[in-house]
Amino acid sequence: MFCYQCEQTAGGTGCTKVGVCGKNEDVQSLQDILLFSLKGIAAYAYHARELGKRDEDVDAFVHEALFSTLTNVDFDADRFVELVLRAGQINLRTMEMLNNAHTERFGNPTPVSVPRGTKAGPGIVVTGHDLLDLYELLEQTEGTGINVYTHGEMLPAHGYPELRKFAHLVGNYGTAWQNQRKEFDEFTGSILVTTNCIMIPKESYKDRIFTCGIAGAAGVTHVKGRDFGPVIEKALASPPLPDNPQGTLSTGFHYTAVLGLADKIVEAVKAGKIRHFFFIGGCDGAKPKRNYYTEFAEKVPPDCVILTAGCGKYRINARDYGHIDGIPRLIDTGQCNDCYSAIKIALALADAFGCGVNDLPLSLIVSWYEQKAVAILLSLLYLGVKNIRLGPSLPAFISPNVLDVLVQKFDIKPIATPEQDISEILK
Ligand code: SF4
Numbered sequence: 383m384f385c386y387q388c389e390q391t392a393g394g395t396g397c398t399k400v401g402v403c404g405k406n407e408d409v410q411s412l413q414d415i416l417l418f419s420l421k422g423i424a425a426y427a428y429h430a431r432e433l434g435k436r437d438e439d440v441d442a443f444v445h446e447a448l449f450s451t452l453t454n455v456d457f458d459a460d461r462f463v464e465l466v467l468r469a470g471q472i473n474l475r476t477m478e479m480l481n482n483a484h485t486e487r488f489g490n491p492t493p494v495s496v497p498r499g500t501k502a503g504p505g506i507v508v509t510g511h512d513l514l515d516l517y518e519l520l521e522q523t524e525g526t527g528i529n530v531y532t533h534g535e536m537l538p539a540h541g542y543p544e545l546r547k548f549a550h551l552v553g554n555y556g557t558a559w560q561n562q563r564k565e566f567d568e569f570t571g572s573i574l575v576t577t578n579c580i581m582i583p584k585e586s587y588k589d590r591i592f593t594c595g596i597a598g599a600a601g602v603t604h605v606k607g608r609d610f611g612p613v614i615e616k617a618l619a620s621p622p623l624p625d626n627p628q629g630t631l632s633t634g635f636h637y638t639a640v641l642g643l644a645d646k647i648v649e650a651v652k653a654g655k656i657r658h659f660f661f662i663g664g665c666d667g668a669k670p671k672r673n674y675y676t677e678f679a680e681k682v683p684p685d686c687v688i689l690t691a692g693c694g695k696y697r698i699n700a701r702d703y704g705h706i707d708g709i710p711r712l713i714d715t716g717q718c719n720d721c722y723s724a725i726k727i728a729l730a731l732a733d734a735f736g737c738g739v740n741d742l743p744l745s746l747i748v749s750w751y752e753q754k755a756v757a758i759l760l761s762l763l764y765l766g767v768k769n770i771r772l773g774p775s776l777p778a779f780i781s782p783n784v785l786d787v788l789v790q791k792f793d794i795k796p797i798a799t800p801e802q803d804i805s806e807i808l809k
């Protein structure tokens with residue numbers, strides 16, 4: 383454990399074995415899980431609030447959960463387990479609120495094939511989560527001759543009718559956040575970062591990268607009030623991008639679109655044409671062990687369907703997976719907050735088959751990196767989802783005893799090898 387939040391901290395530096403106050407490592411672990419999930423909830427609530435949505439219950443829970451972690455408030459591990467699961471419930475509500483904010487403002491996403499690479503001419507690439515930032519930029523760049531590209535978690539923007547109506551939203555550039563220093567270096571136009579996924583920029587592009595909203599980096603121009611004039615001026619003054627098409631990616635499988643295929647999906651499962659569904663998604667990151675997810679998707683048998691969400695999709699989405707009876711074998715439901723869509727799809731399938739989610743031929747292969755993923759994981763646990771395979775490594779803030787509880791209650795397990803995990807799941 384590590385805690386240095388109060389004056390009596392051990393040795394004036396930090397409590398690492400047991401708290402001077404009496405807090406043990408399991409309560410500390412549960413408090414950390416709670417605090418980290420609040421960061422994820424705050425991120426989704428922030429985006430929803432930017433679009434005019436807020437929820438009193440979400441706000442009240444954030445206050446209660448933060449208060450519960452004060453020194454000497456509570457050392458009852460069971461109460462923290464309850465709070466942690468309630469955080470999952472509140473995150474589900476927050477993801478729903480953000481989903482509604484997005485669809486009310488930009489329409490229900492529909493499946494779309496998105497060109498990858500660049501088109502000749504000046505360009506701006508937009509990364510992060512904030513669809514309103516992208517919308518405002520598209521309005522302000524209309525008629526300027528600038529092509530706008532999505533990057534990373536912004537890819538699902540192409541699915542929304544009110545965003546893709548802009549003809550100069552021309553495609554997707556690059557991959558996930560951890561590759562941005564190479565990809566932004568090679569992108570000659572302006573770069574706009576709308577959320578936390580910014581890496582410390584290289585000097586080579588520091589003068590043409592901009593932040594807005596919550597994002598910021600020392601020495602980088604921060605745009606206030608969604609006035610993207612400086613981003614546009616820089617794009618027009620920078621060398622144009624080359625014509626460099628690189629195929630297509632698919633996205634936009636919002637639950638409303640997938641549920642339109644529900645009858646076909648149920649029929650294909652009953653006829654034995656679809657054997658299993660794998661959710662392979664979550665975060666991307668730099669660890670070599672994340673190749674597990676690429677290899678896993680490659681080894682998924684042809685009679686199985688893959689669902690995905692989050693920036694982990696870039697580990698698997700460059701391949702053409704084909705279709706089963708007109709049902710795409712790769713279904714990208716969107717950003718990590720659109721795990722809400724994946725959950726809605728799973729619940730609807732369980733309903734159609736008259737069973738629980740854990741009885742569906744569905745397995746979750748989840749990659750995590752940061753705190754939004756912690757909040758989503760808690761939402762899955764709150765829903766009682768079992769057998770999640772989590773990687774590439776287990777969170778350092780989960781104590782051995784808390785991990786035991788997760789294993790006993792939810793059968794959560796670390797990833798092994800793709801071969802081993804697939805054969806165990808399909809046996
Ligand atoms: S709250 Fe408890 S565990 Fe944390 S620094 Fe203070 S005494 Fe140590």
Ligand code: SF4
Pocket residue numbers: 535579664665666691692693694717718719750751752753754755
């Ligand atoms: S939580 Fe994960 S999927 Fe979402 S933006 Fe962060 S790294 Fe990507």
